[in-house]
Amino acid sequence: MGRYRPPRKPGSFYITPEGEKALRDEVYQLWKVERPQVTAVVSEAAKNGDRSENGDYIYGKRRLREIDSRVGFLTRRLDKLEVVDRIPDNQNKIYFGARVTVEEEDGSENTYRIVGPDEFDLSLGKLSMDSPMAKALLGKSVGDEIVFKTPDGERELYISKVQYK
Structure with a gap:
């Protein structure tokens, strides 16, 4: 081989x-x-x-x-x-660099920062923009629900907070 x-x-x-x-x-x-x-x-x-x-x-x-x-x-x-070092004009939508707090179906919350593929580290809450979850998040706003595919099946999340620092 x-x-x-x-x-x-x-x-x-x-x-x-x-x-x-x-x-x-x-x-x-x-x-x-x-x-x-x-x-x-x-x-x-x-x-x-x-x-x-x-x-x-x-x-x-x-x-x-x-x-x-x-x-x-x-x-x-x-x-x-x-x-990418500038904050977008519309800070209510999710773009690259955003810190997004999502709520799971069981009520638990997680916060992720959408970053490039060279710096992602889920243990630090850094989510690659090329991941299925980040692709589903990009362009969405607070209050939206997203559905994306994982190896375990479909997953649904509720966006509760978006912020840029």
Whole structure:
């Protein structure tokens, strides 16, 4: 069985200012802090002679490839991203960057922020704008009910609050 995977549809190219800063900080951390440290370890390991059995050399070179790959990906991605840093004129509707409080059928409430696919983290309440739930929320207002499909079936939510900060 081969390793071929069909190309994935690229995510949306929007990001919040906080998300862009996090990606830029990651690039800085990898390129300016971690890569020089790993390079120094590989350089020292290379001086020890036989590289075929030198774990520091082998794993260091592997880590350098991982760092270079990730930095390349992040750099290309940052070039394409559009930072959305303004609040929309109509703050009653749900747009990118909105904090939305939804009420479940059982009465429990959850708050999500609609963000780009590069920064989503459900444990922090950040919902990717490419997710089925966010797609159902976009363009709606307080008091609307949304229905969207999940792997477990259809889900219904009531929008109780929308805010932008």
